[in-house]
Amino acid sequence: MDIRHMRLDEPALGTFSEEREEYERDYARLIQSPAFRRLQGKSQVFGAGSGDYYRTRLTHSLEVSQIAREAARRLAKHYPFVKTENSEHPGLVVNPAVVECAALAHDLGHPPFGHRGEEVLNHLLQEQFGMKYEGNAQNFRILMFLEKRAGSGSGLDLTAAVLLAVNKYPYCLDEPGRLKGVYGPEWDIINELRGRWDMPEGARTLETQLMDLCDDIAYSTHDIEDGIRAGKIVMDRSFFESEHLHSHLVQEIVDDEGNKDFHWEEVDIPAMVRRVLDEFIGQWEQIYRSVGRESSRSRREIKARWVSTFAGRIGIIDKDGWKRVTFVRDGACDYELLRTMEILKKLAWVTLIKDFRVQRLQMRSEIMIRRLWDSFIKPETGRLIIPTDWLQSYEQHSAKWSWPRFVADYIAGMTDSYAEKVYSELFASKSGSIYEMD
Secondary structure, three states, X not given: OHHHOOOOOOOOXXXXXXXXXXXXXXXXXXXXXXXXXXXXXXXXXXXXXXXXXXXXXXXXXXXXXXXXXXXXXXXXXXXXXXXXXXXXXXXXXXXXXXXXXXXXXXXXXXXXXXHHHHHHHHHHHHHHHOOOOOHHHHHHHHHHHHOOOOOOOOOOOOOHHHHHHHOOOOOEOOOOOOOOOEOHHHHHHHHHHHHXXXXXXXXXXXXXXXXXXXXXXXXXXXHHHHHHHOOOOOOOHHHHOOHHHHHHHHHHHHHOHHHHHHOHHHOOHHHHHHHHHHHHHHHHHHHHHHOOOOHHHHHHHHHHHHHHHHHOOEEEEEEOOEEEEEEEXXXXXXXXXXXXXXXXXXXXXXXXXXXXXXHHHHHHHHHHHHHHHHHHOOHHHHOOOOOHHHHHHHHHHHHHOOHHHHHXXXXXXXXXXXXXXXXXXXXXXXXXXXXXXX
């Protein structure tokens, strides 16, 4: 299984890293990287800095990593073949440390202002240069190129196991029609690693699948907790029994093309939506009474119960000659629980993201990103207002780093507040100091 530990470059000499296990070194490289620190300033649902309670990309990633690591430990107890010493294939191993690292790295490629920022950058690149921007692909650009580590020409130079565990979409994004994947330069390397591992085409490692499922668990529970705290999800019967809410949820499910694997055709969707929402509010009412009608304790408790419900049902089944990590009941995929999780995800989506105030903030963020892009995209003027260290890096790698991709990298690396700061310096009637550090 040394093939799981392989790195693209040799480690830097003169450190004590040899005393640590390979995945511990990956963990250290990730949490000490600037890209990871910047997640504290990037929006999850509510704008980063909008309150001291709401989750950011950083806290979300930490929570996903905790769920994933505990789930990995549980799988090792119930499925002995996932242990390194028992597995016949490097892609069918589940190592808790690898899954934890993958969870910490899975959102590094998100630009400021959440999914709206991603959509705007992708639109600008495609419209003007026929290029793409996608958060999952940007993860690999950061991990394998943009982040710098002494002695490495391959970014953070993570192990093959961690790189492939981050790879949720094992395809080249540059292929026509691909919406998610990996940019061409990084895909060439990832695909070579997959070849060495003898990975089936399109198949994902068990560690990738586990990280991805735990990400969904976090979305469907933690975002709802934030929504309750913000008053966007009102915990009373009239809210949860609203026909407008029900119809909105049903429409989101029907319109989502990514929902095909949930076998919605087997159920009455409106009836199931009503049933899940009724169960959720009923559970809230029971908890609320049991904790002396204390809202904050009720929020934490209902979140913990649903996380426990989902995480406790994670298992592994055979699927098309490979294996699949999913919710399992009686040895088969538990589609009922998968659909329940999806309904809760859609509840968070329609009550939070679709809220008109959030939409106003997203419209504002779109305007900012577009104007920042217009300011930087012409090289002759953009060079004058981009930090020197970025320009030096660009000059060093200009043979394989086009100016449009460079500008997209620069904007995508910004936190929400830094993007607003640069925008304010360029367009607002606000004076600043030339001695402020970028």
